[in-house]
Amino acid sequence: MILYDLKCADGHRFEAGLASMFDDNPRCRCGAETSRVPASVRQLGTADTGRSREEMPTTWRGIQQGHPDVVRGWHREMSRREKLEEKHPELAGDRRPVLAHEGAFEGRPLRAGDPLATKVAQATFGTTKEATA
The missing domain is CATH 2.30.30 (SH3 type barrels.)
Incomplete structure (x- = not known):
């Protein structure tokens, strides 16, 4: 048919x-x-991943001093985002904590799990060799 x-x-x-x-x-x-x-175009919905974690508020002012409706709304949106990232891990990005993000690491933050000695030697001395005592 x-x-x-x-x-x-x-x-x-x-x-x-x-x-x-x-x-x-x-x-x-x-x-x-x-x-x-000709058939009309039927667009039922569009794919939307919602806001990324970087766009979510990180300050007390960002959630309007803890206004209940704002907190509830952000909690709902964050829960949806977590479910989406569980289903599609490629959307989560690098979730490792940042250990250093200033000075030599401003452009490329040092994250947990990175080879520490190599990264520090490269940032400090411009070499990838580890310092020997």
């Missing part, structure tokens, strides 16, 4: 299911002849 959008000479529009594309168009309920028209 193929669904077609049809229109009669009087301007009535309707949808009809035909067994084949070669079948004749059905008549309109007013009795007039009909013709097939």
Whole structure:
């Protein structure tokens, strides 16, 4: 069964299911002849991941001094985001804690699990060799 959008000479529009594309168009309920028209675009919804963790508030002012409605709204949004990240881990990004983000590590933060000696030697001395005592 193929669904077609049809229109009669009087301007009535309707949808009809035909067994084949070669079948004749059905008549309109007013009795007039009909013709097939291009189907209208049906966009039911759009994909949206919601706000990222970076966009969520991190300060007391960001949640309007703890206003209950604002806190409730952000909690709902954060819960949705967590469920989405559980289903699609690639959206979560790097969740390791940042150990250093200033000075030599401003452009590339040092994160938990990074090879510490190599990163510090590279940032401090511009080399990847570990210092020996």
